[in-house]
């Protein structure tokens with residue numbers, strides 16, 4: 020399997036703090052059947068993308084792993100105006116190994132409709148966008164039709180493995196399972212940050228998908244689609260996304276879930292602002 024969302028690089032964000040932990044995380048990934056990890060350090064206000072440091076740590080980790088775990092370098096790309104302008108001006112700087120597939124992350128607090136315009140700007144620059152864990156943004160769970168529109172406009176979807184079996188709360192579990200039922204998921208990944216707190220347990224997600232949707236789907240989400248993204252190959256045909264083009268409303272309704280969202284139910288990008296940048300970006 021290939022895990023395309025993983026905070027394996029040490030000392031660059033809230034993922035692995037040191038080389039020793041990174042090596043242990045890689046070992047746990049290998050135990051889970053993972054042979055290749057895409058390192059996705061944050062690029063947000065709290066953890067700016069320090070390219071020279073990231074390149075240095077990536078080279079050190081590659082040397083330490085000595086080929087027993089394949090590695091790629093990418094980014095957990097937060098959708099700020101600054102990031103968007105930089106990525107648009109420097110294709111394909113933040114994408115997986117610079118080959119075009121870009122992992123994008125939204126704000127927890129607000130996702131305005133103008134996000135579609137911002138995404139189009141990146142797509143026009145040549146990126147293929149992968150929406151990371153849509154099931155974990157409270158701001159998106161309240162307007163799931165916005166995700167449908169993003170998919171119709173060509174974005175791909177990566178769900179966190181643990182969301183499917185309830186690790187991120189009932190809302191994320193319900194939403195991600197409906198996405199699975201509808202063939203709206205293209206990738207499963209761990210978004211691992213540590214060995215115990217947010218571990219790289221991809222096999223559990225693979226087994227869950229294999230049981231609920233069949234081995235073929237599990238292979239597609241954990242092996243073949245991730246390989247396409249790592250290689251930067253053209254996106255292949257996928258199973259029919261049920262209810263997408265004929266706009267069948269999702270069964271999921273956030274209001275059915277009582278109580279406040281769990282603290283870890285959203286993304287891991289604090290300081291993301293409240294969408295005001297879109298106003299500055301597009302003047303509305």
Ligand SMILES: [Fe+2]
Nearest residue numbers: 024095210287
């Ligand atoms: Fe992440």
